[in-house]
Amino acid sequence: MRDGMTRLETYTSEIEAEIARGRLEALGVQVVLEKDNCGGMRPHLDLQAGVKLFVADGDLEKARDILTATAVATTTGTWTCSGCSEEIDGSYDACWKCGRDRE
Numbered sequence: 001m002r003d004g005m006t007r008l009e010t011y012t013s014e015i016e017a018e019i020a021r022g023r024l025e026a027l028g029v030q031v032v033l034e035k036d037n038c039g040g041m042r043p044h045l046d047l048q049a050g051v052k053l054f055v056a057d058g059d060l061e062k063a064r065d066i067l068t069a070t071a072v073a074t075t076t077g078t079w080t081c082s083g084c085s086e087e088i089d090g091s092y093d094a095c096w097k098c099g100r101d102r103e
Ligand SMILES: [Zn+2]
Pocket: 081, 082, 083, 084, 085, 086, 095, 096, 097, 098, 099, 100
């Protein structure tokens, strides 16, 4: 654990983490990314591996707001229905196949 820093999010891909970092840093939030590369030393822990995004404790709330806001702002493109796995166009708020609401 890092002193004075809190893990905000864990990403499964480095790209996602870098995008989040770009957004946060653009708005003045210092970000530290920590990549998990256990190298097979702890095989079953590798299931939890990912890129961890840390922010300073004082920035935590701000950073959360930024990520929440950007998540909403980036709902273009496609999303995958959690009910039937159909790929739905981003302009729809419900699955056209099974009617499930977008989550
Ligand atoms: Zn569906």
